[in-house]
Amino acid sequence: MSRAVVRPKSWVMFILLAICLINSAALAQDPARFPKPEFESGYQQPPTQTPPPRSTGREWMDVFVLAVALGLTSYFALKKRSRRAIWAMAVFSVIYFGFIREGCVCAVGSLQNVSAALFLSDYVIPLTVLAFFVIPLIFTLFFGRTFCAAVCPLGAVQDLVMVKPVPVAGWLQEVLGLFRYVYLGFAVLFAATGSAFLICRYDPFVSIFRMGNDFGMMLYSIGFVALSIFVARPYCRFLCPYGVLLGWMSQLSKKHLTITPDSCHVCRLCETSCPMGAIDKPTPEKLPVTREQGIRRLGVLLIFVPVMIAIGGGTFSRLDVFLSKMHPTVSLAEKIDLENRTGTAGTTVETLTFRSSGTPAETLFAEAGIIRKRFRIGGWLLGGFLGLILGVKLIGLSIFRTSTEYEPNRAACFSCGRCFSYCPNEHQRLENIRHY
Amino acid sequence: MGKILTYVGIALAVAAVLAGIIFSSNRTSSAVNKPPEAAILYNIDDYKKVDPALIGYTEVRQIKPAFRELYGMACDADDKIYVTGDEQLAIFDPAGDEISRIDLGHEAKCVTLSPDQLIYLGLNHTVAVLDRNGKALRSWVAESESAVITSVAAGERDVFVADAMNKVVLQYDPAGNLLRRIGEKDPESERPGFIIPSFYFDLAIDPDGFLWVVNPGLHTFENYTFEGKLRASWRKTAFDLEGFGGCCNPTHMAILPDGSFVTSEKGLVRVKIHDPTGQFRTVVAAPNQFAEGTVGLDLAVDSRGQILVLDPKTGMIRIFAKRSS
Amino acid sequence: MNNEKEKLGRREFIKDALRTMTAAVIGGMGGFIGGRAAKNTVWQLDPNKCVQCERCSTHCVLTESAVKCVHAYDVCGYCQLCGGYHRPGAKIQDTAAENQLCPTGAIQRTYVENPYYEYTITEALCNGCGKCVKGCGAFGNGSLYLQVRHDRCLNCNECAIATVCPSGAYQRVPSDRPYILKGQQGQGS
Numbered sequence: 001m002s003r004a005v006v007r008p009k010s011w012v013m014f015i016l017l018a019i020c021l022i023n024s025a026a027l028a029q030d031p032a033r034f035p036k037p038e039f040e041s042g043y044q045q046p047p048t049q050t051p052p053p054r055s056t057g058r059e060w061m062d063v064f065v066l067a068v069a070l071g072l073t074s075y076f077a078l079k080k081r082s083r084r085a086i087w088a089m090a091v092f093s094v095i096y097f098g099f100i101r102e103g104c105v106c107a108v109g110s111l112q113n114v115s116a117a118l119f120l121s122d123y124v125i126p127l128t129v130l131a132f133f134v135i136p137l138i139f140t141l142f143f144g145r146t147f148c149a150a151v152c153p154l155g156a157v158q159d160l161v162m163v164k165p166v167p168v169a170g171w172l173q174e175v176l177g178l179f180r181y182v183y184l185g186f187a188v189l190f191a192a193t194g195s196a197f198l199i200c201r202y203d204p205f206v207s208i209f210r211m212g213n214d215f216g217m218m219l220y221s222i223g224f225v226a227l228s229i230f231v232a233r234p235y236c237r238f239l240c241p242y243g244v245l246l247g248w249m250s251q252l253s254k255k256h257l258t259i260t261p262d263s264c265h266v267c268r269l270c271e272t273s274c275p276m277g278a279i280d281k282p283t284p285e286k287l288p289v290t291r292e293q294g295i296r297r298l299g300v301l302l303i304f305v306p307v308m309i310a311i312g313g314g315t316f317s318r319l320d321v322f323l324s325k326m327h328p329t330v331s332l333a334e335k336i337d338l339e340n341r342t343g344t345a346g347t348t349v350e351t352l353t354f355r356s357s358g359t360p361a362e363t364l365f366a367e368a369g370i371i372r373k374r375f376r377i378g379g380w381l382l383g384g385f386l387g388l389i390l391g392v393k394l395i396g397l398s399i400f401r402t403s404t405e406y407e408p409n410r411a412a413c414f415s416c417g418r419c420f421s422y423c424p425n426e427h428q429r430l431e432n433i434r435h436y
Numbered sequence: 437m438g439k440i441l442t443y444v445g446i447a448l449a450v451a452a453v454l455a456g457i458i459f460s461s462n463r464t465s466s467a468v469n470k471p472p473e474a475a476i477l478y479n480i481d482d483y484k485k486v487d488p489a490l491i492g493y494t495e496v497r498q499i500k501p502a503f504r505e506l507y508g509m510a511c512d513a514d515d516k517i518y519v520t521g522d523e524q525l526a527i528f529d530p531a532g533d534e535i536s537r538i539d540l541g542h543e544a545k546c547v548t549l550s551p552d553q554l555i556y557l558g559l560n561h562t563v564a565v566l567d568r569n570g571k572a573l574r575s576w577v578a579e580s581e582s583a584v585i586t587s588v589a590a591g592e593r594d595v596f597v598a599d600a601m602n603k604v605v606l607q608y609d610p611a612g613n614l615l616r617r618i619g620e621k622d623p624e625s626e627r628p629g630f631i632i633p634s635f636y637f638d639l640a641i642d643p644d645g646f647l648w649v650v651n652p653g654l655h656t657f658e659n660y661t662f663e664g665k666l667r668a669s670w671r672k673t674a675f676d677l678e679g680f681g682g683c684c685n686p687t688h689m690a691i692l693p694d695g696s697f698v699t700s701e702k703g704l705v706r707v708k709i710h711d712p713t714g715q716f717r718t719v720v721a722a723p724n725q726f727a728e729g730t731v732g733l734d735l736a737v738d739s740r741g742q743i744l745v746l747d748p749k750t751g752m753i754r755i756f757a758k759r760s761s
Numbered sequence: 762m763n764n765e766k767e768k769l770g771r772r773e774f775i776k777d778a779l780r781t782m783t784a785a786v787i788g789g790m791g792g793f794i795g796g797r798a799a800k801n802t803v804w805q806l807d808p809n810k811c812v813q814c815e816r817c818s819t820h821c822v823l824t825e826s827a828v829k830c831v832h833a834y835d836v837c838g839y840c841q842l843c844g845g846y847h848r849p850g851a852k853i854q855d856t857a858a859e860n861q862l863c864p865t866g867a868i869q870r871t872y873v874e875n876p877y878y879e880y881t882i883t884e885a886l887c888n889g890c891g892k893c894v895k896g897c898g899a900f901g902n903g904s905l906y907l908q909v910r911h912d913r914c915l916n917c918n919e920c921a922i923a924t925v926c927p928s929g930a931y932q933r934v935p936s937d938r939p940y941i942l943k944g945q946q947g948q949g950s
Contacts, residue, residue, distance in 0.1 A: 197919035220456025227449035633838020682900025703900035
């Protein structure tokens with residue numbers, strides 16, 4: 001039974017006994033209480049159709065296929081040493097992960113989901129997405145970048161169209177390769193601040209897999225495919241942010257693809273075999289600098305690294321206002337602010353929508369302020385990271401690891417197996433297999 | 437030669453990549469920066485424009501009751517204003533000062549005054565009667581508990597209750613005894629009954645003592661005797677000022693002392709006056725006088741012929757007076 | 762020679778240790794965010810936030826948008842003059858093309874009984890522009906509304922429409938409840 005609420009304000013006792021049962025607050029929204037038309041012809045109202053999305057089962061199936069494909073590719077690259085089998089895996093990946101699955105979510109993009117999950121308290125990551133991020137990393141930690149060789153549909157499609165690759169000078173490759181770190185840094189920054197998924201926005205091949213997009217993105221994708229004909233794996237080498245992580249893993253890998261099945265005779269036949277420029281030559285007998293010079297240079301650089309981190313951090317943290325424009329809340333706040341200052345209102349759909357929502361502008365500005373603060377901290381981290389990378393790269397130039405063999409560069413090698421057939425020992429091995 | 441072709445190919449490919457990025461980002465930003473008029477193609481702007489010469493009233497005053505939500509409004513013979521909102525009833529003197537506030541414990545979607553100055557409230561499925569001091573006199577549950585009362589009108593010996601849920605007008609005596617059901621669907625006369633697509637269903641008693649009920653789904657005003665007989669009706673379906681558009685308009689109605697109708701609409705939000713035969717007479721408030729998303733403007737008329745509009749969007753009672761020309 | 766071997770052994774050991782550590786870090790991170798990981802999610806738009814800006818029809822990565830108009834029949838008034846079907850100012854009871862609001866003629870109007878009419882969306886024709894949604898919301902009950910149709914949606918990691926939605930109506934919802942429905946169906950789920 002309902003009771004009348006008597007508040008001090010009411011000056012006369014008011015008791016209403018008859019009202020009960022129905023919570024009137026929910027009344028207007030309750031569809032069961034809607035004045036429905038009464039049909040006499042026996043007409044039945046059809047339900048709204050709700051076609052289901054791709055089932056969770058199929059998502060897990062994709063994770064399973066990913067793991068199996070990684071296992072097979074690793075086997076083909078390290079044990080069987082078959083370029084043809086790796087090529088076949090690449091074809092499979094382009095068809096399955098590319099054209100059938102139509103892209104999302106891929107391991108490259110998943111690093112944004114992981115960043116968001118790490119930094120945004122309200123972001124939850126589906127387990128399958130997490131699996132797509134972790135499984136290739138773990139495989140790489142043990143077998144090198146076999147993921148890049150033939151499992152990643154982006155890598156595979158570039159590998160398959162590589163018809164006439166031109167060699168890229170070592171220094172140019174190093175410089176262009178730095179973009180990967182920049183891209184990684186920005187992708188993480190924007191994902192971790194909830195601004196945007198940059199990697200997805202500028203995915204060069206998803207438009208091909210889906211066979212459609214707007215004109216600009218289509219042109220971008222076709223351009224990338226065309227570029228991949230002449231430049232070996234341009235996305236993998238110069239842009240792929242996930243490749244940075246894989247490179248780190250690969251450097252620690254337990255096993256790795258080798259050019260020769262047994263030992264290198266330094267015959268130099270494989271020297272130019274890698275279109276990706278990922279083969280390290282044996283170190284020359286005579287180093288370009290003396291040991292003392294090298295140590296001195298190293299010392300200077302070691303002092304320099306913290307300075308570079310500080311410079312990078314300081315610079316990028318000052319870009320907070322500019323960078324935070326990427327966040328929809330900040331960009332809306334700026335538009336509202338501009339309208340307020342110029343005395344206009346509703347110049348865009350966004351501002352019109354915001355104004356009719358009744359949220360006070362101060363709330364929006366406060367939110368934008370918090371996001372900007374996050375960008376200031378993120379800027380320090382991003383700038384520091386880039387400074388550190390630059391420092392480490394410079395140090396890498398002055399450290400010479402002695403090597404007497406032709407070896408794949410573990411960080412850069414995609415384990416595609418193109419070099420196998422250049423090695424005379426490999427031919428010997430195949431010969432032996434044929435004999436026994 | 438091959439080498440040159442290769443480099444040309446690379447250059448073209450890089451150009452395509454860059455052009456693609458520029459094209460695509462232009463497209464996004466141009467769409468985002470498109471003026472809203474062009475982006476929102478559906479518009480009823482042509483119907484929102486009203487020739488100022490046709491607006492016969494001007495807004496003279498606003499009262500802002502302290503409510504989060506506003507539901508219903510009525511005016512008594514002394515021009516006191518009764519407003520329901522949240523779970524309360526507030527009474528204002530003609531100057532606009534709140535003189536009392538009564539807790540109801542439920543939301544009253546409509547309020548009216550009887551000729552003997554009793555307050556009738558519609559609370560969900562219950563009619564409650566209060567004296568002018570706010571003291572509860574009696575209450576009764578409308579015929580069925582499923583009822584949703586959207587309007588009440590009280591004569592000397594009759595109380596009419598609009599039940600939007602069951603699409604019927606219920607006639608009671610002042611004690612709450614059901615006298616008859618009015619206006620139901622009648623297969624014999626092929627009368628479709630009241631068509632009420634949403635919870636807007638208003639009625640009022642005219643100065644000659646007849647009941648007028650709005651049939652919003654048909655844009656029709658229906659006139660009944662107190663014996664429940666349909667006397668007359670008029671229907672005006674039009675988006676322009678001549679009539680009412682959309683699925684269910686007008687949403688509210690009040691009757692002026694000369695028998696003219698004051699109407700309020702949703703969708704194309706406007707308040708206007710039609711003469712007793714249904715001919716459009718004048719506009720009280722044009723669509724541009726209301727905020728986007730305004731819906732459910734309850735109406736009342738005071739003794740001086742001023743029109744009171746309850747605007748739930750801005751949370752105000754807006755008072756319009758005849759323009760002195 | 763022995764020295765060389767020792768050096769190699771030491772390097773291998775450091776590498777092993779680093780690898781184990783890295784694996785532990787990845788595992789730990791996976792566990793940390795995996796602990797509050799959710800079920801699979803899909804994109805959906807909240808019809809209560811939608812302002813019908815028409816971007817759904819133009820910004821989907823699919824040429825024909827995955828967003829379509831759906832109809833909550835139990836919220837519909839079956840009106841003769843429908844704000845979602847008829848162009849403002851249209852003559853009543855007329856299904857002539859010039860009176861229709863839908864630019865692609867995707868709404869079917871069928872007579873049920875006096876004075877009720879049923880409105881059905883032909884999804885193959887609907888482009889998700891939301892003009893009818895606007896009309897129905899303004900004049901009617903809002904029984905017409907936009908939804909991401911999951912038989913079409915590719916579930917992009919970053920939904921291209923979400924990035925330009927002016928009202929922030931797009932959100933990720935659990936894939937076992939992939940729709941935000943109006944009416945009884947919405948209530949039930």
